Amino acid sequence: MARFEVPESEAVLEPGEVNVEVAVENFTPGEQTEVPRREQLANSGNGQHTHIILNNDPYFANYNAEDEPFSLGELEPGAYSAFVFPSRSFHESVKSEDAFDVVNFYVGEDAEGADFPLEEGEPSIIYSRPKGTYSGADAERIMLDFYLYNVELSEDGYRAHYTIEEEGSDEPVAELTMDEWTPAFVEGLDSGTYTFTLELLDENDERVPGTFNYTEREVEVER
Numbered sequence: 598m599a600r601f602e603v604p605e606s607e608a609v610l611e612p613g614e615v616n617v618e619v620a621v622e623n624f625t626p627g628e629q630t631e632v633p634r635r636e637q638l639a640n641s642g643n644g645q646h647t648h649i650i651l652n653n654d655p656y657f658a659n660y661n662a663e664d665e666p667f668s669l670g671e672l673e674p675g676a677y678s679a680f681v682f683p684s685r686s687f688h689e690s691v692k693s694e695d696a697f698d699v700v701n702f703y704v705g706e707d708a709e710g711a712d713f714p715l716e717e718g719e720p721s722i723i724y725s726r727p728k729g730t731y732s733g734a735d736a737e738r739i740m741l742d743f744y745l746y747n748v749e750l751s752e753d754g755y756r757a758h759y760t761i762e763e764e765g766s767d768e769p770v771a772e773l774t775m776d777e778w779t780p781a782f783v784e785g786l787d788s789g790t791y792t793f794t795l796e797l798l799d800e801n802d803e804r805v806p807g808t809f810n811y812t813e814r815e816v817e818v819e820r
Contacts (some may be wrong), residue, residue: 722745
């Protein structure tokens with residue numbers, strides 16, 4: 598499991614650089630994940646790590662050991678939600694009901710009382726992968742991965758919906774609706790710029806409200 602040490606939940610911080618510390622149990626940062634899937638996907642030479650997602654922006658990859666501060670950068674006044682979970686060396690999340698942690702905090706006293714992007718108890722889906730640029734062999738098989746918060750997927754309930762669109766095209770390259778918490782994979786994308794969209798849908802195929810429940814990421818593929 599992973600947990601934040603600082604800041605404390607709903608703390609009020611001064612504007613500027615914000616540092617966190619991530620403690621993990623039964624998980625070793627820096628090690629290569631010894632499973633066959635590692636050879637099939639984009640893999641980090643730095644090994645296992647944690648993903649830190651702040652206000653649904655692309656994740657920070659934190660390779661630090663416990664008690665080493667990790668910077669979230671210079672933060673402007675506002676309400677923030679930070680979500681953390683362990684990641685295998687090939688960036689697949691460790692999926693468990695107690696493997697993650699989330700901390701809500703304010704930057705600046707004027708922000709106190711504002712709504713957090715990730716409110717406790719709200720069904721939410723956390724986008725993780727894909728991210729960035731995939732080149733050469735890494736572009737042959739691209740993983741789609743996400744994390745669940747306060748929600749379970751099922752055939753007749755909540756579902757995850759991915760759409761992949763190529764820049765300049767009017768039609769999606771692919772769409773996928775998932776009713777299980779598991780990664781998916783896309784193969785055969787040509788070189789180009791793609792937009793990956795992830796949504797959390799309810800039993801009526803309506804998007805569930807929430808900052809994290811609709812995410813777009815631009816991804817480069819270089820074959």
